[in-house]
Amino acid sequence: MSLLELSGVDKKFRGLHALSDVEMSVSEGEIVGVIGPNGAGKTTLFNVICGALKPDSGSVRFAGTDVTGRKPETIARRGMVRTFQLMRPFASMTVAENVSLAAQHHTRGAERLRDRAMEVVERVGLEEWAHRPATELPTAGLKRLELARALAARPRVLLLDEVLAGLLPAEREPVLDLLAELREQDGTTLVFIEHIMAAVMRLSDRVLVLDQGAVLATGTPDEVTADPRVIDAYLGEEPTPHADA
Amino acid sequence: MTDTAVESRREARSAGPAPPLRPQNRQFAVLAVLVLLAIPLPLILPSAQGAVAVRILIFLIMAVGWNIMSGFGGMFSFGHAAYFGLGAYTSAYLLVEHGVSPWVGMAAGMVVAAAVAMVIGYFSFRYDLKGAYFALATFAFAEMLRLVTTSSDAVNGAVGYQVPLIQGSSVWQMQFPAGSPAYFWIALVLAGGAVALSILFRHSPAGRYVVAIRDDELAAASVGAPVMRHKLLTVALSGAITAVAGAFYTQYYLFIDPQLAFGSSVSIEAIVTAVIGGIGTIWGPVVGAVIVGSLADVTATLLATPPEFLSFLQGRSGLDVILYAVMLILIVRLMPKGIFGTLADKFSERRRR
Amino acid sequence: MTATIDTDAPETRAPSATLAVLKRAGVVGALVAAAIAVALIQSGSGIVVWQSVVTGLLTGGLYGLIAMGLTLIFGVLDIVNFAHGALLAVAMFLSFGVVQATGLHPYLTMLVTVPALFLVGVLVHRGLLSGSGGATLENQLLITLGLSLLLENGLLLFFGAEPKNVGLPGETHLDVFGAVVAGSRLYAFAGAVALGLVLYWMLQHTRLGTAIRAVASNGPGAELVGINVRRIHTLTFAIGAACAGAAAALAVPLLSVTPTLGEQFNITAFVVVVLGGMGNVVGALVGGLLIGLVEQLTTIYLDGQSSLLGVFVVFVLVLFLRPQGLFGRRT
Ligand SMILES: Nc1ncnc2c1ncn2[C@@H]1O[C@H](COP(=O)(O)OP(=O)(O)OP(=O)(O)O)[C@@H](O)[C@H]1O
Numbered sequence: 001m002s003l004l005e006l007s008g009v010d011k012k013f014r015g016l017h018a019l020s021d022v023e024m025s026v027s028e029g030e031i032v033g034v035i036g037p038n039g040a041g042k043t044t045l046f047n048v049i050c051g052a053l054k055p056d057s058g059s060v061r062f063a064g065t066d067v068t069g070r071k072p073e074t075i076a077r078r079g080m081v082r083t084f085q086l087m088r089p090f091a092s093m094t095v096a097e098n099v100s101l102a103a104q105h106h107t108r109g110a111e112r113l114r115d116r117a118m119e120v121v122e123r124v125g126l127e128e129w130a131h132r133p134a135t136e137l138p139t140a141g142l143k144r145l146e147l148a149r150a151l152a153a154r155p156r157v158l159l160l161d162e163v164l165a166g167l168l169p170a171e172r173e174p175v176l177d178l179l180a181e182l183r184e185q186d187g188t189t190l191v192f193i194e195h196i197m198a199a200v201m202r203l204s205d206r207v208l209v210l211d212q213g214a215v216l217a218t219g220t221p222d223e224v225t226a227d228p229r230v231i232d233a234y235l236g237e238e239p240t241p242h243a244d245a
Numbered sequence: 246m247t248d249t250a251v252e253s254r255r256e257a258r259s260a261g262p263a264p265p266l267r268p269q270n271r272q273f274a275v276l277a278v279l280v281l282l283a284i285p286l287p288l289i290l291p292s293a294q295g296a297v298a299v300r301i302l303i304f305l306i307m308a309v310g311w312n313i314m315s316g317f318g319g320m321f322s323f324g325h326a327a328y329f330g331l332g333a334y335t336s337a338y339l340l341v342e343h344g345v346s347p348w349v350g351m352a353a354g355m356v357v358a359a360a361v362a363m364v365i366g367y368f369s370f371r372y373d374l375k376g377a378y379f380a381l382a383t384f385a386f387a388e389m390l391r392l393v394t395t396s397s398d399a400v401n402g403a404v405g406y407q408v409p410l411i412q413g414s415s416v417w418q419m420q421f422p423a424g425s426p427a428y429f430w431i432a433l434v435l436a437g438g439a440v441a442l443s444i445l446f447r448h449s450p451a452g453r454y455v456v457a458i459r460d461d462e463l464a465a466a467s468v469g470a471p472v473m474r475h476k477l478l479t480v481a482l483s484g485a486i487t488a489v490a491g492a493f494y495t496q497y498y499l500f501i502d503p504q505l506a507f508g509s510s511v512s513i514e515a516i517v518t519a520v521i522g523g524i525g526t527i528w529g530p531v532v533g534a535v536i537v538g539s540l541a542d543v544t545a546t547l548l549a550t551p552p553e554f555l556s557f558l559q560g561r562s563g564l565d566v567i568l569y570a571v572m573l574i575l576i577v578r579l580m581p582k583g584i585f586g587t588l589a590d591k592f593s594e595r596r597r598r
Numbered sequence: 599m600t601a602t603i604d605t606d607a608p609e610t611r612a613p614s615a616t617l618a619v620l621k622r623a624g625v626v627g628a629l630v631a632a633a634i635a636v637a638l639i640q641s642g643s644g645i646v647v648w649q650s651v652v653t654g655l656l657t658g659g660l661y662g663l664i665a666m667g668l669t670l671i672f673g674v675l676d677i678v679n680f681a682h683g684a685l686l687a688v689a690m691f692l693s694f695g696v697v698q699a700t701g702l703h704p705y706l707t708m709l710v711t712v713p714a715l716f717l718v719g720v721l722v723h724r725g726l727l728s729g730s731g732g733a734t735l736e737n738q739l740l741i742t743l744g745l746s747l748l749l750e751n752g753l754l755l756f757f758g759a760e761p762k763n764v765g766l767p768g769e770t771h772l773d774v775f776g777a778v779v780a781g782s783r784l785y786a787f788a789g790a791v792a793l794g795l796v797l798y799w800m801l802q803h804t805r806l807g808t809a810i811r812a813v814a815s816n817g818p819g820a821e822l823v824g825i826n827v828r829r830i831h832t833l834t835f836a837i838g839a840a841c842a843g844a845a846a847a848l849a850v851p852l853l854s855v856t857p858t859l860g861e862q863f864n865i866t867a868f869v870v871v872v873l874g875g876m877g878n879v880v881g882a883l884v885g886g887l888l889i890g891l892v893e894q895l896t897t898i899y900l901d902g903q904s905s906l907l908g909v910f911v912v913f914v915l916v917l918f919l920r921p922q923g924l925f926g927r928r929t
């Protein structure tokens with residue numbers, strides 16, 4: 001049985017059909033890459049999954065229960081945690097405080113909370129920033145902070161929105177290693193939005209391609225990259241999704 | 246991350262000292278020292294200054310209350326007069342109409358204020374009122390309470406309540422001879438309690454959630470911070486503390502009416518005190534209260550015997566408010582973190598270098 | 599990436615079409631008619647209700663006039679100007695002073711109050727509100743709050759609290775189908791409507807108006823097409839203040855001039871602004887009329903209650919249920 005399951009998810013912004021009839025299913029322990037051109041609706045998909053937006057219709061099921069339209073905090077506490085593409089640190093806090101806040105709902109006591117937070121901070125390699133204001137972090141640091149905060153919340157499913165964007169190639173490696181390790185060691189299920197194809201190819205078990213709000217294709221990385229419709233979409237030509245349906 | 250990479254970066258940049266695990270301990274210690282230092286004040290100060298000291302403490306309680314909601318919580322209230330007034334009226338009503346002790350009245354006032362704050366808060370949050378709209382809504386509720394009390398015979402309308410005088414003094418009735426140091430000590434206990442509560446709250450898991458929600462509501466919710474519950478908790482606590490100030494005010498000045506209780510100047514005093522001292526800090530309200538609370542007295546003395554060039558102002562009123570208005574504008578423009586907040590920043594920056 | 603719209607933000611509502619606005623105007627009209635009908639039943643006297651309606655509308659015109667400046671400032675600069683009432687009080691004192699000193703007709707003091715308040719507006723915006731220190735909403739609230747305290751208490755300090763009165767030369771009372779109306783009220787109302795039209799025309803048909811509307815709807819975009827946004831902000835703030843100057847000259851024969859008179863108008867003006875939709879000049883005029891009516895009807899419905907209570911009830915309902923105002927759309 002799948003851990004996360006979307007069926008018939010639809011979302012409109014004014015006239016814009018941001019998500020149309022999206023079906024998606026993620027099994028426990030899987031790593032799923034989500035790709036698609038800019039404005040395809042990837043972030044909107046995460047917003048709907050995590051309760052930041054209510055879908056107009058359709059349902060989101062997580063671990064066997066319907067979580068459609070539930071509050072973001074409820075969904076996060078059940079184990080589905082996301083990061084933000086445009087980083088949203090708690091501006092008045094240090095890096096460590098940002099992280100420990102996310103651990104608060106499952107860890108009590110100042111010492112244990114600090115230890116948990118520092119563990120995560122070290123895991124993403126931010127230890128020398130730990131006690132500095134989060135706003136002083138450079139972009140790459142903020143991306144890691146997003147990751148650290150989500151990890152500290154103990155996710156069963158981790159939804160990552162372009163955590164590699166803005167990182168130098170050398171900075172990407174450790175993050176990719178960490179993601180792989182998350183699955184191996186912690187058994188975390190990953191859904192990640194990414195534009196950097198090399199990373200998608202390397203990490204994903206399965207790839208879901210979104211275009212103009214609709215699922216254009218799903219399959220293994222190799223299947224998807226060989227799909228002519230996907231190539232079309234990425235070349236920026238007017239896709240003809242129904243031509244061969 | 247390889248160990249060597251980490252090591253080399255450690256050398257390149259110092260991480261700075263880790264903050265204390267429980268910063269509240271130091272703050273409690275400072276508070277204890279301040280309270281101890283303040284205890285002998287009413288015995289030392291001349292009685293006029295004693296009254297100023299009591300007023301400072303009342304301002305302090307109000308500013309602490311406002312700061313919890315608007316500083317820590319970031320929900321800018323323009324209507325804290327509502328909670329001050331509810332504290333004042335609940336205790337006055339229970340005392341005058343039913344002979345209930347002001348202490349019990351104070352507790353009842355806290356409950357009423359907290360409940361009203363939660364109702365107002367619930368609707369404001371439910372309908373997603375933010376920023377200016379929220380400020381205007383809180384203002385409207387305070388004004389409505391003022392108008393309703395003014396025209397309700399059940400609470401003496403525009404006349405308000407006079408606290409019945411008793412013979413001698415009684416702690417249970419919270420009444421002492423005029424100028425008695427007991428008023429100051431009671432206010433000190435209440436204000437100290439308010440500050441202690443704000444320290445406790447700020448460093449509790451709930452308080453940290455509240456600050457995170459202020460910083461970024463969606464980000465906080467996305468790591469599991471229950472938003473609505475914590476906002477309601479914040480406004481309730483804030484309202485309850487402000488109600489204490491109202492209840493004590495009534496006992497101290499022995500009189501309350503709708504304008505004194507619910508007038509917009511009450512809300513403004515709470516705001517200005519907290520902002521001048523330092524919004525969102527523990528000690529800001531303390532600093533602000535000392536300044537704003539004593540300003541009226543300083544200007545009154547100044548205007549009673551003005552220096553030559555100000556002689557035309559003799560006997561006029563308004564100068565104290567002008568001074569704190571100027572101070573408010575200058576502080577917002579030049580040091581938006583307030584006097585305490587700015588100094589604290591300077592200090593911690595220096596220590597990091 | 600930072601320049602793109604924050605797509606993580608919660609959604610926005612769909613815009614409503616002109617038809618919807620018309621429909622809502624119909625609903626509002628029906629509500630008003632119903633409210634008047636209830637008042638008729640309650641008081642049982644047609645002439646009392648008619649007098650209330652006329653008084654309400656005339657006073658409401660004045661509210662609308664005061665609120666126009668406020669709503670303009672809010673719509674374009676996103677500033678909630680708590681000092682608007684205090685600016686009105688300053689203008690009133692100015693008008694009073696000019697009448698005292700020169701014996702000028704009160705309405706003609708507009709020749710002084712409007713430019714003076716315009717100048718004050720320029721100074722306040724340049725000196726206090728623009729630039730980084732005035733950036734956040736809270737800071738702007740606090741600065742304008744401080745300014746209002748400063749102005750009001752400055753007036754108090756220098757002129758004292760005794761009310762001052764300016765009579766209208768040749769004041770008459772007119773009979774409007776049975777309702778008695780002071781001439782000064784009627785003139786003020788006419789002036790309010792005229793000024794509202796001038797302002798509307800200026801916004802719709804002049805270069806400056808076009809620039810103001812461009813800045814209001816999209817600041818960065820306006821900057822790109824070569825509009826000096828900071829200058830437009832200053833001008834708008836000054837025009838908003840000048841509206842208070844005009845309102846002061848029109849209202850000075852009607853009111854007792856006191857340092858704190860602005861307070862009460864401030865409250866009403868905010869209600870009117872929210873009711874009409876923040877930034878909507880015509881909405882402000884309509885909102886003003888409605889609030890004038892609500893005030894008068896409240897005194898019929900709730901005997902002994904302050905007329906302001908009804909105003910606040912309406913205010914809270916609008917804030918919660920239609921924060922975009924009766925005619926605005928959510929942005
Ligand atoms: N809150 C919103 N209100 C209105 N429109 C929105 C909102 N959020 C997203 N959109 C629109 O929906 C479409 C999909 O946006 P989304 O952010 O989901 O794209 P994306 O696939 O994440 O793009 P990118 O790769 O640039 O991050 C875009 O056209 C965007 O402008």
Ligand SMILES: [Mg+2]
Binds near residue numbers: 042
């Ligand atoms: Mg995106």
